[in-house]
Amino acid sequence: MPAILITLIIISIILLVIVSVYLIIKAKLETLSKNVFGTSNIFEGFKKQEMEIANTPKSVSSLDSVEVPKILKDFPNLNIDEIKSLAQSAVILYYKSLEKEKLQEINNASDRLNNKINLEIEKVIKNNIKYSNVKIHRSVINSYKKNKGVCTIKVQTSLEYISTKGKETKKVQDRVNTELIYVYDDSYSNEYNGVSLNCKNCGAPIKELGTKSCPYCGTGVVEFVGKVWKIDDIYNV
Secondary structure, three states: OOHHHHHHHHHHHHHHHHHHHHHHHHHHHHHHHHHHHOOOOHHHHHHHHHHHHHHOOOOOOOOHHHHHHHHHHHOOOOOHHHHHHHHHHHHHHHHHHHHHOOOOOOOOEOHHHHHHHHHHHHHHHHHOEEEEEEEEEEEEEEEEEEEOOEEEEEEEEEEEEEEEEOOEEEEEEEEEEEEEEEEOOHHHOOOOOOOOOEOOOOOOEOOOOOOOEOOOOOOEOOOOHHHHOEEEEEEEO
16 A cells, blocks of 8 residues: 555545544534533633623622621611712712722712822823723622721622723723721821711710710710711722
8 A cells, every 4th residue: 555545544634633533532522612601612601701700799798787787786777878988979079089080079088088098090091091981780788897086888799890901992890899987086086087976066086986966065966977986998899
């Protein structure tokens, strides 16, 4: 048998093996794709999964049932929905600042947060990143802590926005924490830009949580959420 014929037979066998392996792998991938994505085309499956991820809000870790009673014990007149609303407004303005590349005024924002946002603005400008169409899905109380004269409520929010980097534009589902602080011991107020509560009549600091009247002059104390709680930090989780 001529050598060339033998060579052709060997090549044919190799090609047959390659084609067979390819068909087996293709069949397995189609089966896997159909089971996982509901379509035999794995590329369509991945695209479908990307779209589902882009359109499915991220879950949030709610501890409302545990933390809200603790908060209300210390702040009986506090409106939890208002706290969540403050957090949501801050998140929207946070991303609006990045979108406009200019710090937007966030009510009751601490100096720390404003400085952080300015740094983030520098980053998006440097990396040519754009944010737009911010939409809030849900906000929950994630934690409540007291430490060194400061109470901190952490609100967790799920949201979506459009992110553009260069020529790539995509919808992003995200989750952020917003920390609101209340300083009940004025010895720490300098660190937090003096956000503690003082009696409007005599100016004495109100250090005891849940206080209904000034311990010095007896004037009734009304805690205005907007004036007492400060938005101190916003970050992704």
